[in-house]
Amino acid sequence: MSGRTPPRSTAHDLARYAGLFAQRTKVMKSSAMRDLMALTERAEVISLAGGMPDTSSFPADTYAALMTRVAQESCARALQYGPTEGFAAAAHCIAEVMQAEGMTVDEGELLVTTGGQQVIDLVCKTLVDPGDVIVAEAPTYPGAVPTFCSYEADVVQIEMDEDGMRIDALEETLERLEREGRRPKFIYTIPTFQNPGGVTMSLPRRQRLVQVAHERELLVLEDNPYGLLRYEGDPLPTLYSMDGGEFVIYLGTFSKILSPGIRLGWAAAPRPVLQKLNLGKQAADLCSSSMTQLFVAEYFASGDWREYVASLVGIYRGRRDAMLEALQAHFPHEAAWTQPQGGLFIWATLPDYIDTTDLLARALDENVAFVPGRAAYLDGRGGSSMRLNFSGSDESAIREGVRRIGKVVAEQVALYGTLTGAAPAASAAAPAADAPRDADGLAEVLQLPPRRRSGRRAEADR
């Protein structure tokens, strides 16, 4: 029985509403393949599509104790509005997290936000007029795409390789834009464990990017949700720490180190920019949740957060390894994928004759899901790639999920071989010596590295 109030709209009325929608709704990209993605939520589907941290690892009794303390000691405050910039107690916690990543921040240069996503929105709101250029990575965070579109930005995407965004390509693009009289409003980057690419920007590129920003007086939005989730290798300095507080807007979040449900992120930015962001936030939601800010403050006071992050690192490292092993075992030799040192995602690229949006429909028949690569581009590229998440499923589900995807990919590879008259593709376990290995061509398509069987990093800095 339907409990909803029946809407009175008819098709005719809807046409009337269409005339009322703002111009920008026309360019709001409906989250690509939305209907397909909705099917990934079925219980029987192993979804490697989400970006969810494993919140089941957070101890329930800790949560209960913290909330009890918030209720007993700060009930009225927790239930009240707070300042737009956030509570000082939350700012202390943020400073502590940034300290752990080698950054010192003046707490007066912080804005507590409703998730990191709000920072992207506020930065666009503050900087972008319709038609303005935003420079982003190719591929970029799929969740930023609708935000960029809703501000009618013209997004220019810069190729990446194993060392992150290609700064030489960035500079060429900036030159071209300058010749065309278009000045980008900001450069959006996830330098560490990029979503969806899984790659990390090298130190020389970080240095050069900050230099470029200074030379050209360009703002950079450094999105760093995963920096503390490193499973191997040494941490690299953030752009923010190298910038000296001039051109880098830093986006941080508690989502991946504590909980996305508390909806708390932050921006650290030069004061003039921060003031505008603050005004934008007042208009958007006045302030972020007092309740969850106090929860975070209590949690940090207990001193357990580092230990919890360490436990997440242990869990996710195992899952990443399980996924890499499964890819090696089940994906055909024509496929390539990134080897992330941290974060939540692996980006896999298949031969260019496989369309991963269509492949998803087939994969759903096998009850497994991923994000088709097109979601990470604004120009229709990425059609042969997919984003795979390893944080949200346990190791056995990851192995089984990758096995199922590998099976449908192998089917399509074999079918294509039949259609083109090439010999049916050999299995991944026994690659045929004479089979065409077009990995370099693939890398050129997406500027992401082909799989290194040795597992060593590429020495080439293309």
Place this chain on the structure above:
Amino acid sequence: MSTVAVLQGGRSLERQVSLKSGARVEDALQRLGHTAVAIDVGSDLVARLTDAAPDAVFVALHGRDGEDGTIQELLEVLGLPYTGSGIAACIRCWDKVLTKHLLRAAGIPTPDFHAFSETAFRELGAAQALPAIEQQLDFPLVVKPAAQGSALGIKFARTAADVPAAIVSAFSYDRKVLLERYVPGRDLAVSIVDENGSPTALPVVEAVPEGRDFYDFEARYEIGRTRFVCPAELPNGIAERTQELAIEAYRALGCAGFARVDLMLREDGELFVLEANSVPGLTETSLLPQAADAAGIPFDALVERILAMALARSPA
């Protein structure tokens, strides 16, 4: 007043569209004074239908199960009257290859085509026939899964090099693919609703893609990406011919209750029937409700009429 089960959702790729169609139908039924029982189709379907003991079942389930005759078969077994076409017509509409053979047999123009199963390529060397097919059908040609309710999996092959990948994509949705001659022209749809046992064509809708050469799956259901014009602005006599041809197709396929027939109007004025949909969308942006609206039939009246036909067919 009747108790009506509204079947929707399910696990097809058109689940979301179906949920929207179903919700609208439920609302209309309630406004009409009926009792609507929403059923998201799953493994408990028979149990839920038995519990609800409805007077009739409104099938708002698109895609696999809802349009391929499966649900209809089940409803026949349960002895429940239901909306729309019977089992055989659903099967004929769902399989575009079968549809086209029947249209051709009835002398109704449909674009030239060839269809193959996956086995034909894997085991019978059908790939070697591709050059001959390409020569016959010319480029660009359209490659699509034989059975898939939406535009998912439909690709244009502009050259021979595009064909294998397009075929691989189409096989993601079905075990049979259709290679079809591309008919450049205007994209038309005629919705048909039975009235006193005889099919009546609603005004022609034209889909005008905005800034693209083909409207894709998303555009079809999102406001603003494709512009729909209803009634379509067509040269003298063309609208009538389009409607007549659609009714011929509807009859040739044995449809009942309501359906939507998709056609192409070629630049020289020739019409071609592409396919028929036995459970067309009923969302705010769907073509059937828009056409009904243009004909002065409000959505509630449309739902009432479709339901009345189901009830009239009931054995009681």
